[in-house]
Amino acid sequence: MNLASHQFLLAAPAAAGNRALTFSLFVVLVIATLGITVWAGRHTKTATDYYAGGRSFSGIQNGLAIGGDYMSAASFLGIAGIIALFGYDGFLYSIGFLVAWLIALLLVAELLRNSGRYTMADVLSYRMRQRPVRTAAAASTVTVSIFYLLAQMVGAGALVALLLGISEGQSFLGMSADGAKIATIVLVGILMIVYVTLGGMKGTTWVQIVKAVLLMGGAFIMTALVLFKFGFNISEMLGSAAEASGKGQEFLEPGLRYGKDIPGDAAATLISKLDLVSLGLALVLGTAGLPHILIRFYTVPTARAARTSVNWAIALIGTFYLMTLALGFGAAALVGSAAITAQDKAGNTAAPQLAEALGGPVLLALIAAVAFATILAVVAGLTLASSSSLAHDFYASVIKRGKASEKEEVRVARISAFVIGGISIVLAIFAQGLNVAFLVALAFAIAASANLPTILLSLFWKRFNTAGAVAGIYGGLISSVVLVFFSPVVSGKVDPVTGASASLFPLGVDFAWFPLENPGLVSVPFSFLCAILGALLSKERNDRKFAELEVRSLTGAGAH
Amino acid sequence: MSEDPRFVGLRRAFRGFVFPMTVAFLVWYLLYVLLSAYAREFMATPVAGNLNVAFVFGILQFVSTFLIAWWYSRFAARKLDPVADEIRAELEAPEDAR
Numbered sequence: 001m002n003l004a005s006h007q008f009l010l011a012a013p014a015a016a017g018n019r020a021l022t023f024s025l026f027v028v029l030v031i032a033t034l035g036i037t038v039w040a041g042r043h044t045k046t047a048t049d050y051y052a053g054g055r056s057f058s059g060i061q062n063g064l065a066i067g068g069d070y071m072s073a074a075s076f077l078g079i080a081g082i083i084a085l086f087g088y089d090g091f092l093y094s095i096g097f098l099v100a101w102l103i104a105l106l107l108v109a110e111l112l113r114n115s116g117r118y119t120m121a122d123v124l125s126y127r128m129r130q131r132p133v134r135t136a137a138a139a140s141t142v143t144v145s146i147f148y149l150l151a152q153m154v155g156a157g158a159l160v161a162l163l164l165g166i167s168e169g170q171s172f173l174g175m176s177a178d179g180a181k182i183a184t185i186v187l188v189g190i191l192m193i194v195y196v197t198l199g200g201m202k203g204t205t206w207v208q209i210v211k212a213v214l215l216m217g218g219a220f221i222m223t224a225l226v227l228f229k230f231g232f233n234i235s236e237m238l239g240s241a242a243e244a245s246g247k248g249q250e251f252l253e254p255g256l257r258y259g260k261d262i263p264g265d266a267a268a269t270l271i272s273k274l275d276l277v278s279l280g281l282a283l284v285l286g287t288a289g290l291p292h293i294l295i296r297f298y299t300v301p302t303a304r305a306a307r308t309s310v311n312w313a314i315a316l317i318g319t320f321y322l323m324t325l326a327l328g329f330g331a332a333a334l335v336g337s338a339a340i341t342a343q344d345k346a347g348n349t350a351a352p353q354l355a356e357a358l359g360g361p362v363l364l365a366l367i368a369a370v371a372f373a374t375i376l377a378v379v380a381g382l383t384l385a386s387s388s389s390l391a392h393d394f395y396a397s398v399i400k401r402g403k404a405s406e407k408e409e410v411r412v413a414r415i416s417a418f419v420i421g422g423i424s425i426v427l428a429i430f431a432q433g434l435n436v437a438f439l440v441a442l443a444f445a446i447a448a449s450a451n452l453p454t455i456l457l458s459l460f461w462k463r464f465n466t467a468g469a470v471a472g473i474y475g476g477l478i479s480s481v482v483l484v485f486f487s488p489v490v491s492g493k494v495d496p497v498t499g500a501s502a503s504l505f506p507l508g509v510d511f512a513w514f515p516l517e518n519p520g521l522v523s524v525p526f527s528f529l530c531a532i533l534g535a536l537l538s539k540e541r542n543d544r545k546f547a548e549l550e551v552r553s554l555t556g557a558g559a560h
Numbered sequence: 561m562s563e564d565p566r567f568v569g570l571r572r573a574f575r576g577f578v579f580p581m582t583v584a585f586l587v588w589y590l591l592y593v594l595l596s597a598y599a600r601e602f603m604a605t606p607v608a609g610n611l612n613v614a615f616v617f618g619i620l621q622f623v624s625t626f627l628i629a630w631w632y633s634r635f636a637a638r639k640l641d642p643v644a645d646e647i648r649a650e651l652e653a654p655e656d657a658r
Contacts, residue, residue: 088614092596095621099589103627106578235609242610253604254596254614261600273597280593284586304641305631314629318622482620547562554570557561557651 018361019164019172026160030191033376035206037195040203047406048560050200050413051118051388055560056206057306063312066296068208069381070097070287070313071153071215071320072148073374074440079321080354081347083328085337087251089258090328092276094321096283099112101317103452104288110295110303111459111553117560120294121393122450124458124473127545128466130402134393136473140450141291141393143477144443145386146424148292149379150441153428155180155348156188156375158162162344163352163368182429188379189425196387196417200410201299204380211377216320218370222351225358226330228507234362242331247251251332252396271515279441282520286444289451292385302540303556315423323466327351334358383424387416441518442484449476453531459553461535462546468535475530483519488512561651563644570643585628592617 044050057065075097083090116122121137163179164172175183195203230237242251250256259276262268287293297306331350332341334357343349355367391413396404404412454472457464484490492510493502501507516522552558561567590599595603603614 044599091615091618092593095589095592095618099585099621099625102585102625103582105629106582106632128639221633235611238610238615245564249604249610249612252610252615255600276597277590280590282591296658309634311633311640314625322622335605406602430641550571551561551647551651554640555567555648555651557648 002439018365020359022164022365022368024266025365026372029373029376030367033191033210033373034194036206036210037199037203040199040206044200044202047118047410049202050410051295053201053205054106055299055301056383057299057305059300059308060312061205061209062296062300062305063308063316064212065205065299066209066293066309066313066368067316067320068212068215068377069296070317071212071374072378072440073152073159073371075320076215076324076374077155077159077351077371078346078440079324080327080331080351081340081344081349082257084259084326084331084335084340084354085347085351087245087247087329087332088254089256091325092254092258092280093283094324097287098314098318098321099282100287101310101314102242104293105283105307105314107459108288108294108455111296111308112455113297113300113303113306114556115459115549115553115560116298118295118392119389120455121397122391123470124454125393125397126549127542128458128469131398131541132466133469133473134397136193136470136477137387137451138393139537140446140473140477141389142386142420143481144289144291144446144451145382146420146427147439148290148443149386149420149424150428150431151443152375152379152382153185153188153424154371154431156379156438157185157428157432159348159375160372162349164370168364173560181432185428185432186425188375189428190439191376192379193417193421196383196421197377197414201295201384202467204377204384205296205299206382208377210372212316214370214373216316218367219320219323219327221363221522222330222355222367223326224360226326226334226354229330229334229358237329237333241329244333244336246337250413259396274521275516275518278516278518278521281443281524282441282448282518285448285452285520287447287522289447289455290443291389291451292381295385295388296381303559327354330354330358340365380433383417383420383471386420387413389414390416390420411459442480445484445518445520445523446480448476448520449480449527450474451476451526453524457528457531457535459549462543464531464535464536464546465542467538467540468531468533471534472527472531474525474532479526480519480523483514483516483523486512486514487517487519488515489517561647564647566643567647570640570647573639577639578631581628581632585624587623588624592621618621 048054079090082093112123114128120141121134124137125133158181158229158508161177161184195207238252242248245251247256250379258279259273262272300306300309328350331354335350335353340347340350340353343353352364352367356364391409395412396402396409450473453476454469457472458469488503490512491503491505492512495502603612605613607613607616
């Protein structure tokens, strides 16, 4: 989660030979994924092919693809990094990210698969007036996806420059470190546009499957090597990590990073603890509201296959997060926090550095390539989700009032992918110098606030209606964005050790009035409240259509 | 069909499983988060070697997630799928075959 781009203290980590190896693996990866995309593009003819991969994937394939879509660079590099630097607290993230899948499994996946077609809004607007609900859903889909996309792309730029070992004053293929970062952002942007426009959902899915296999393989090799180093004694691994961290047993307990006790300041302690609870809430409620995850359920033929795919995803993601414990504590013990923070203050390079310590330049190059694949698969999923929503919800339903031909819709989806890709490239280049950790957390908070309450009420509450859905989405969307804007994340936070600004804005600018860094604790209940009040204040009510939705969502009768 | 006793039973079985289960795992998760925030001493209690209560509870969150997923899938396959299949087959059959 701390996939941050801020001030890397670059230390010329890699030798020239290693850099060539890393670079060649990147090239192999790009060629392989482009090959897949071209192949998938030839098999993409209808709108169902483009949006939902022809609904031809099996539960296992989709489970792998969900893993590939979900385990972002923030999961792989970020969580390993937090554990390496702060110990136990990184584990809190993993748990929230995993438990969240039960909401998807029990309440969302199968019902969504049965009642929708291509996008999240298909379900939200099922018994509502199409235009206002789809407009709101498209707005929140694009907002969530762009925040998530920016975090990945900015992170990718910084990370690739770092992994290729280009530091200030050095150059690679004639590029400086800054040049390489921008080049990477542009390259990642172009690749995701190509994957999505050419390969549609089929191409994107296969890229995600390949990535999931690579990521699981890479994490498994490293976990095995770490455990081997400690004679498969986990307690010993934890002990050496605690000792190397210089923080002793505290390193193995919650509280070094989140929910800190601030001696002598009860109010600050309370806020810090509430912030931890708020973060936990956003993590567990955000997943089932992420548009790029939701559209994955449309790629399988039946609700049962959707269930199987979530089960596979839970198994994969759970195993992966257990392995990040070995990666994080392994890095703390074998690399050490001094060496990690010397490379990257936020700890994002802990996993690659551990790879180098365990298996030398070859393993480092492999893990670097895995990290790159990870980023590519996630950005492709995000671009697809947002362009699908723009084309299917906004263009076809709102502008054309449902009168667009299938061919026209897919053409608009491709154009939208270009536009979103282009906007993301430009924004990511401008956002480069910023700490982007909050972008992913904000994406989860918006998804938890704007999307999940409305999805649940649409599926389960008979009295729910257009006004309720629109109020719920905008209420959650606006409140989460506004609260973050006026939080210490954006202004007014000062690093107690260095005295420098720990916010987006420089020192001296302080317009923060909302004390929590994570808005979920307020914005999720607020969105529920807006949705319920909005529904009750409007007279619209369609019991017949709700009965139809219930039968269809539970039995799959009439499902696409 | 929404009034059909088989469908009413299906909906009741589905909701009767997923709603209490969702409340249960959310409470269990929030308990874990609250313990991490407020019961630091308790979480730090050693269990075996360097493993403390915090790790045990964290791993238990994984275990409970896996178990609930397995339990729900078994329940759905036994109690929900056969009824859902029957209703769907009936609804999707051509009119004159009913």
